[in-house]
Amino acid sequence: MLTVLGLGSNKSFDSLDSLHLLAGACVLLEPLFSDFAFSSVYRTKPMYVTDQSDFYNMAVSGRTGLSAHELLSKIHEIEAFLGRDRKSEIRNGPRSIDIDIELFGNEEIHFSDSSDPMKNLEIPHPRLSERAFVLIPLLEVLPPDADIQKRDFMEKSLAQIGNQGAEKLLDSGDFASVIAETEAQYGRTDSCTVTDSRKSNAD
Numbered sequence: 400m401l402t403v404l405g406l407g408s409n410k411s412f413d414s415l416d417s418l419h420l421l422a423g424a425c426v427l428l429e430p431l432f433s434d435f436a437f438s439s440v441y442r443t444k445p446m447y448v449t450d451q452s453d454f455y456n457m458a459v460s461g462r463t464g465l466s467a468h469e470l471l472s473k474i475h476e477i478e479a480f481l482g483r484d485r486k487s488e489i490r491n492g493p494r495s496i497d498i499d500i501e502l503f504g505n506e507e508i509h510f511s512d513s514s515d516p517m518k519n520l521e522i523p524h525p526r527l528s529e530r531a532f533v534l535i536p537l538l539e540v541l542p543p544d545a546d547i548q549k550r551d552f553m554e555k556s557l558a559q560i561g562n563q564g565a566e567k568l569l570d571s572g573d574f575a576s577v578i579a580e581t582e583a584q585y586g587r588t589d590s591c592t593v594t595d596s597r598k599s600n601a602d
Contacts, residue, residue: 401462401545402470403502404428405524405533409445409454412482412495415581417455420481420496422574422581425459427477428498431470432461437578438536440569446530447491455568458501458536467503468510471520474498485517499524501537505548523549528556531563539571 406424408417415423421440429435438458445451463470478485482495501524508522527533534557541547569577 400464400504400506401460401502401542401547402432402500402504403458403460403537403541404474405456405458405497405499405501405537407454407456407497407532408495409452410482410493410495415481417495418569418577419581421455421457422578423481424477424496424498425578426582427480428459429461431465431473432459432463434542435459435461436540436542437571437574438539439567439571440574441532441535441565442568443532443563443565445491446532446563448489451493454532456532456536456565457574458533458540460540460542467500467506467508467520467522468518470500470503471518474500475517499533501527501533502541502547502549505546528553529560531557531560531565534560535562535565 406421408420411417412420418440425437436459440455440457443454443456445454465473478496478498483497488494500520500522503522506522508520510518510520512518524533527537534553538550538553538557541550
């Protein structure tokens with residue numbers, strides 16, 4: 400299933416700054432996908448809770464054989480490994496890493512579980528169309544031939560809201576070297592259970 404994830408960070412963790420946390424997330428996410436691709440990195444002003452540091456945002460895309468809920472579980476493992484504590488954080492506040500499933504093919508999923516909010520899942524992301532920091536990198540990594548029915552809607556949404564001050568910090572080619580550096584210097588992937596689940600990928 401062709402999938403697009405949105406990533407963001409504005410808080411350091413374990414000596415890693417936001418740029419290297421995004422790179423670390425890419426290192427851990429890549430084994431879950433085939434045709435893995437990543438966007439440029441953008442610096443954006445925080446929304447909703449504005450009294451916090453700027454965010455670094457990007458997107459990744461790829462094809463996975465995992466179900467949406469299996470992928471969500473792996474994402475939560477990666478977020479925790481990179482310092483995110485959902486129980487103590489402020490909603491829309493600072494976080495070391497935030498990974499959202501923005502698109503999962505053309506599927507629409509509206510699932511909630513009152514007994515375990517960590518399983519709650521809504522795809523496409525409900526606020527996708529109001530966030531330039533999501534739309535800009537998302538459209539960058541979405542393959543031109545992808546059969547995504549909402550592409551036109553996303554392009555029109557971005558044209559309507561503008562870039563909201565998002566500035567390209569690092570293009571994808573330069574970010575590749577940050578990923579390589581992070582994998583070499585912070586290659587603790589063997590201690591993250593997510594890397595033990597290299598399932599065969601499927602469309």
